[in-house]
Amino acid sequence: MSEILLCSQSYKNNLDIISTHIGSKEKLGVVLKDNAYGHGIEEIAKLASTYGIKSVFVKNELEAKKIAHLFEHITILYGSLSSNAKNFHLTIHTDTQLDNLPQNSLIELKINIGMNRNGINPENIESVLQKIMQKKIHLFGVFAHNGYGDDIGEDFENCQKIFEEIKEKIKYFAQKMGFQTPRFHSLNSSGTFRSQNIQDDLVRVGLASYGYLTTDFKIPIAKKLKPVASLYADKICTHFLKKGTKIGYSGVTQLQEDSFVSTYDIGYGDGLFRFNGNQEAFFTADGYLLLPRSSMDCFSALSTKDRICVFNDATILAKIFNTIPYEILTNLSSFIKRTIV
Template identity: 45%
Template sequence: MSRILLNKDNLFYNLELISKKATSKDKVAVVLKDNAYGHGIIEVAKLSKEFGIKKAVVKSVEDAKKIKDYFPYILILAPNDFNNYSHTFHIALNTLENIEKIPQNSNVHIKIDTGMHRNGIAIDDIEEAILGLSKRKVNITGVFTHHKGADELSTSFFFQKELFSKAKYKVKEVCEKLFLPIPAFHSCNSSALFREKNFEELNEDFARVGIATYGYLEDDLPFDFPKLKPVMSLWASKMATRELKKAQSVGYGGKFTANENMIVSTYDIGYGDGFLRLNENHNYTTPKGFRVLGRVSMDNLSINSDEKEVCLFDDVRELAKIHNTITYEITCSLKESIKREIV
């Protein structure tokens, strides 16, 4: 049976580097959306709690309920209903239109659009948002934004930082005028956190760290990013073995043809499980040096091995290059039905 192994030591190594950069564990919110980037939301929640992380970020209320016993503080980025919430849940306000839907006494983080133009309210609408939420007796517990290009060499990172500074000033001004508590501020994702020379000087309350938790950051740019350790490895079990004769082909379209007699086995994972279909024009070699032969099928693939179990990857960067995508997409594509194990 195929399985995903999660390396506890590597996760703790990454969280230690992240916590030091953020100045403490209390200033780290681990992002667990989309099944913890494919790693397993329950498994990563348990380990994060064991490490000492107290804040988590998820996409939905359903996900927040899954991990409510592991964290005293959970931010929900895209709430899809507006019923009563646990006192430990904090929901994102992504548009002024949702103010009237939020139940009394809810904890709310106002999202500010500083240039991504996806979700969030304009800086000019901050006072209207705070007044509207106050009238509904909602607790404004946070204000945040999201960087669109912290992992790129562009001016957008500095432009958004400046806009969020203006937003923070405006929020403080309005809250003081209305005798409201100053909410928590947060803007840094993984790349933004490590681009900051001194997180303490940013004067924010925590960072939302996603992909760095799992061992990846863009490392081909001239930033002083640390070398993180990938947490996930993917393993497949053998289904059948045969000798492929010289000139015989294997798989759909016969895209791999043997140059000599060779041992070939099929293994129990395919694109139906989220291991993306390889372009036969690219060679992919497993960490142990085996080759994936021809096309990946829906439920299995072929490898020049007869081992009972094969590690398909322990670092997804090479696969991301082959698929012309990002590491996130490779890990997030893996289905929840694959068993996750902590090692």
């Protein structure tokens, strides 16, 4: 059966590179949301915990519960909380979310610094802080997401300046209103790598920890990142087929010479994007040509090997399917077996 192998050495290598860049292991928070970007949240959490990571970020409470025993601080980015676990910090995007929170809830406040997507607008911070105080809620962190980390231009720095102003504002209010200064974080993978002097208490690294960076410009140390996941498929059967034979749905592939053709047990139903014959040629990581159209549960390839490595670098598939490595990875079905190697 198909399997995703997770290379523990590569994951460690990536965390080492990031820790060295930011100058500290303690300031490194990792993003485990969306099933650890498709890698498998329980497996990656285990590796992150072994490495010594204390702060992680997950999509919702369902994910948090799976790894609750492993980290000091688990920030839940979306949804609400039914549990009052002491290491769960709910993200607040809007003041109305505070209405139903019990006293002593632990929250992190998301601030909109220019992506205009989620979070509190800077001009509303004072009133939100007052509400937090009134409701005796504990403000554990304040953070933002810079949507321009990958891009050349001034937008990235402009957004960071807004966050710096917010930090000063909140420190001022902390003193004035009498609450503990929260932790601050704003940098994702590209933001972390492009910043030489990190003033935040924490960085929040997802993509780079899995071995990728998608900046429009070159960052030399990023070359040392190693993809963590490799997708393997096992052979279902092999046929020897004559030149001219049609293969797959609607007979889209027609063989140009006599060939051994095998099917392998991964298809678009497993989250491997569907090859319909209109994309450029795709060769598996070990060099076998995939023959469109792929099916829901399998694909055909010019190979007789029992097990093949479909990919060990998601950027190749991302290019073929005109998307980003994130989508190739998060798409991998949670039902595929994950194995740490």
